[in-house]
Amino acid sequence: xxxxxxxxxxxxxxxxxxxxxxxxxxxxxxxxxxxxxxxxxxxxxxxxxxxxxxxxxxxxxxxxxxxxxxxxxxxxxxxxxxxxxxxxxxxxxxxxxxxxxxxxxxxxxxxxxxxxxxxxxxxxxxxxxxxxxxxxxxxxxxxxxxxxxxxxxxxxxxxxxxxxxxxxxxxxxxxxxxxxxxxxxxxxxxxxxxxxxxxxxxxxxxxxxxxxxxxxxxxxxxxxxxxxxxxxxxxxxxxxxxxxxxxxxxxxxxxxxxxxxxxxxxxxxxxxxxxxxxxxxxxxxxxxxxxxxxxxxxxxxxxxxxxxxxxxxxx
Amino acid sequence: xxxxxxxxxxxxxxxxxxxxxxxxxxxxxxxxxxxxxxxxxxxxxxxxxxxxxxxxxxxxxxxxxxxxxxxxxxxxxxxxxxxxxxxxxxxxxxxxxxxxxxxxxxxxxxxxxxxxxxxxxxxxxxxxxxxxxxxxxxxxxxxxxxxxxxxxxxxxxxxxxxxxxxxxxxxxxxxxxxxxxxxxxxxxxxxxxxxxxxxxxxxxxxxxxxxxxxxxxxxxxxxxxxxxxxxxxxxxxxxxxxxxxxxxxxxxxxxxxxxxxxxxxxxxxxxxxxxxxxxxxxxxxxxxxxxxxxxxxxxxxxxxxxxxxxxxxxx
Numbered sequence: 344x345x346x347x348x349x350x351x352x353x354x355x356x357x358x359x360x361x362x363x364x365x366x367x368x369x370x371x372x373x374x375x376x377x378x379x380x381x382x383x384x385x386x387x388x389x390x391x392x393x394x395x396x397x398x399x400x401x402x403x404x405x406x407x408x409x410x411x412x413x414x415x416x417x418x419x420x421x422x423x424x425x426x427x428x429x430x431x432x433x434x435x436x437x438x439x440x441x442x443x444x445x446x447x448x449x450x451x452x453x454x455x456x457x458x459x460x461x462x463x464x465x466x467x468x469x470x471x472x473x474x475x476x477x478x479x480x481x482x483x484x485x486x487x488x489x490x491x492x493x494x495x496x497x498x499x500x501x502x503x504x505x506x507x508x509x510x511x512x513x514x515x516x517x518x519x520x521x522x523x524x525x526x527x528x529x530x531x532x533x534x535x536x537x538x539x540x541x542x543x544x545x546x547x548x549x550x551x552x553x554x555x556x557x558x559x560x561x562x563x564x565x566x567x568x569x570x571x572x573x574x575x576x577x578x579x580x581x582x583x584x585x586x587x588x589x590x591x592x593x594x595x596x597x598x599x600x601x602x603x604x605x606x607x608x609x610x611x612x613x614x615x616x617x618x619x620x621x622x623x624x625x626x627x628x629x630x631x632x633x634x635x636x637x638x639x640x641x642x643x644x645x646x647x648x649x650x651x652x653x654x655x656x657x658x
Numbered sequence: 659x660x661x662x663x664x665x666x667x668x669x670x671x672x673x674x675x676x677x678x679x680x681x682x683x684x685x686x687x688x689x690x691x692x693x694x695x696x697x698x699x700x701x702x703x704x705x706x707x708x709x710x711x712x713x714x715x716x717x718x719x720x721x722x723x724x725x726x727x728x729x730x731x732x733x734x735x736x737x738x739x740x741x742x743x744x745x746x747x748x749x750x751x752x753x754x755x756x757x758x759x760x761x762x763x764x765x766x767x768x769x770x771x772x773x774x775x776x777x778x779x780x781x782x783x784x785x786x787x788x789x790x791x792x793x794x795x796x797x798x799x800x801x802x803x804x805x806x807x808x809x810x811x812x813x814x815x816x817x818x819x820x821x822x823x824x825x826x827x828x829x830x831x832x833x834x835x836x837x838x839x840x841x842x843x844x845x846x847x848x849x850x851x852x853x854x855x856x857x858x859x860x861x862x863x864x865x866x867x868x869x870x871x872x873x874x875x876x877x878x879x880x881x882x883x884x885x886x887x888x889x890x891x892x893x894x895x896x897x898x899x900x901x902x903x904x905x906x907x908x909x910x911x912x913x914x915x916x917x918x919x920x921x922x923x924x925x926x927x928x929x930x931x932x933x934x935x936x937x938x939x940x941x942x943x944x945x946x947x948x949x950x951x952x953x954x955x956x957x958x959x960x961x962x963x964x965x966x967x968x969x970x971x972x973x
Contacts, residue, residue, distance in 0.1 A: 559873060561876055562873070562876055564880070565876045565880050572928045609818075610880070613884045614880055
């Protein structure tokens, strides 16, 4: 794990200094992918009993299991992974314009495989570092999006100006996990993970990135409400981006998809509406019409097309 | 730890069946308090460099440390603990009417000592069970509040009726950690921890209980907004109740108080205002006038007086 941690540290350092870090992310991915391939078992675990049922795999080592992995999205073959990385990279380098269905599927699988490789390595060999896979998800997505949109402004803060009257408040993000919960001086730091904006005017896309939402699902709706108060409505739009909502159930050897559809509907109606909910592995319950009628629910492959379209129509 | 876990399980079972569980909670507290006293070291760790500076202790075992503990609030002497338990019990048994300053300080120290005993035991001997101390905090507070208000209705759900039109939605709480993030069937379950209401009408106090808030600080403000939409304004009031916001800084051998004052002000203004912020160990930054001018900030000792007054003036 030492080389993996070192590679993650380097990516993080480059990202924080605004130096291109995609290459280092890909190095991390290969290290994790290979470690799982050679040092763990990859096998069927059990079904999510939905309609249709979905079979999940796990990586295992002795008696410990990684989180559940969808074998139809995860790319386990090294050569196939490299082909898909190249296909995705080329598609994004064109600016994400006119992405084909094949490219969208490929990008979705690449994001899933990459984030799950890192997360499963930490599940098996370093369970203590809970936040690291989420941090990798953040900076890998930033690397892919910067490849697609080299001229947009990527930032960690949306200055909220004098919204409170008494202090200058910034809505910001911290990539340093130890700092995540604390504000600097008198400024409010509401974690937004990633903001893609315009060079010379406010507005853009706020992109909370969470491997899985759990009780944090409320955050993007609350942040959107504050952004709507601080700027004209819809100057900023929020797209919530997640990997999956799964959990192993060791008693029944099955997989649960942990969903809170009623809560999502309440937040969308009574806080402020967000503009999209994106998953690599879309939970079935969020794909029912009562949710999709009020929030677009799509894959992370589609996310790249939607973001590309947003900036091509707003520039 | 086996006897401690067994006692916690029994408390939880009694609480979920609505059978008085204060006695079992006190048993847990004594077990944890004694284990810390006899099997760990209790010593000075370092200062929070505030105005004034505050010295924190820790329990330690070999090279591992518990969370920081304020020695002026934590009762380390067994006899003193028993005296304060009795004093607090008698004060609450009177219905919490006309609590003296001495009683308020005693209740605050009892809650702090009890919750920290359990939490520090888990810090030293079972770090994996992160949620258990928080769960104990919930049901110990419920036990004390039921002692004070035997005729009020304690519940885990506020039915939100037809707020969404399509499903019957309940705002609820689950004390089973494994279940916490999942909804039953089509109902929304927004975790509220504890609700004290009236037998024959809606309304009352919503009491989120969090040992420390971190990124969950947004929840009570968001829930209050939904309650304001579902019922007449202020039918329900939210009181956020926490132990402390401290963190060890091992590099500098000091203690940090992790606060987000700007965020709290934004939420209070742009989501829905909550009616109080209560701590055993009030973070200094939340006691500045820019916060106390918009949210009452008090000790958990004061909480019992405020809740008692609320029900005596609303019944």
